[in-house]
Structure formats: C-alpha cells, structure tokens
Amino acid sequence: MPPIQTVAVGSKNRVKLAAVESVLVRAGWSASVTGVAAESSVPDQPMGDDETIRGARNRAIAARRQLDADLGIGIEGGCVETEHGMSTCAWVVVVDRNDRASVGGSLHMPLPERVAALVRQGVELGHAIDRISGELDTKQNVGAVGFLTAGLVDRQRAYEPLVAYALSPYLAPDWWA
Numbered sequence: 001m002p003p004i005q006t007v008a009v010g011s012k013n014r015v016k017l018a019a020v021e022s023v024l025v026r027a028g029w030s031a032s033v034t035g036v037a038a039e040s041s042v043p044d045q046p047m048g049d050d051e052t053i054r055g056a057r058n059r060a061i062a063a064r065r066q067l068d069a070d071l072g073i074g075i076e077g078g079c080v081e082t083e084h085g086m087s088t089c090a091w092v093v094v095v096d097r098n099d100r101a102s103v104g105g106s107l108h109m110p111l112p113e114r115v116a117a118l119v120r121q122g123v124e125l126g127h128a129i130d131r132i133s134g135e136l137d138t139k140q141n142v143g144a145v146g147f148l149t150a151g152l153v154d155r156q157r158a159y160e161p162l163v164a165y166a167l168s169p170y171l172a173p174d175w176w177a
Helices: 016-028 049-067 111-121 127-134 143-148 155-171
Strands: 006-009 031-035 071-082 087-094 101-106
Touching: 006 016, 006 049, 016 031, 016 071, 016 155, 049 071, 049 087, 049 101, 071 155, 087 111, 087 155, 101 155, 111 127, 127 143, 143 155
Parallel strands: 006 031, 006 071
Antiparallel strands: 071 087, 087 101
C-alpha cells in the first residue's frame, strides 16, 4: 500500500480531530488530517455496540469519499445497557481506498443512574452531562468521561487508544500480511 498522505475524519468535533492527529503524530505519520461533516445515519445517541459501529463506519466511508482521502476515520460514541446498568461505548472505524475496514473500540464506563435515566428518555449523553453539570457543549471538551473520572481521563485521551486500535493494520502492517 502506498504511504498514507490524506486522512478524512467524519466529524468537525475538535476533540475527535485532536485524537486522530495525536495518534498519527506519535506514529510518525505526516499525513494531513481534515474533518468533514459526515452523516452517521444512526440516531444522535446510538444505543448498543452494533448501532455505534454502524455510525462510525458510515462516517468513515462518507468522509473518505468526500475528500477522496487515503483513509476515512469515523468515531462514534454510544451507550449500551448491560447487566450492571448503562455504560458508554465508543468505536472507531478506518476505511481505505480499497473499502477495507478496520474497527477498534470499547470505552465501557458505567453511567450514574441519573445520567442513564436521561439517556433512556432520549437525551443524548453529552446533553445529559450538560444538564446535570450546568456546563455547555461538554462533548466538544472533556466529555462525559472527563466529568465521571474527575478529570483523570478526558474525551480526547479516551479516544486515542481506540483510534490506534482501528489503525493497527496500517501501524503494524507486517502482522496483517
């Protein structure tokens, strides 16, 4: 595969862009990274891993095609009901010019019941955190993870490993030959 020169991220959210840029810099890549508005074609608050992965995949495909980039990256945060209550989930999908997709994710973090109750009522997680915290647009900053870990992890730092997981076939290609 020729070197990766252009990466399109299916979002203009600065946290998601910074997560991708940070991983690429640490990997020694000099690819240009551009964020574009890309539809997820799933609800604003995806529920479950499958729906969240589908949203990330749709964003990755749309972004790559819009910019005719070498790679498209979609990042989607969701929520999932578990036997232990509601948790967060997040998934990253990378799609290349050959339509090969790679998926990385997890970020299962328990949600307090007052947050989960709002999500169950149809409130997007970021808006639920805004309501309870009194802050505005937290998903453009530290995110739910920042509030719920008392600042130990912010949204960008939470997404970075997921981006690296999804990029693993490109970061360590010999393992994938």
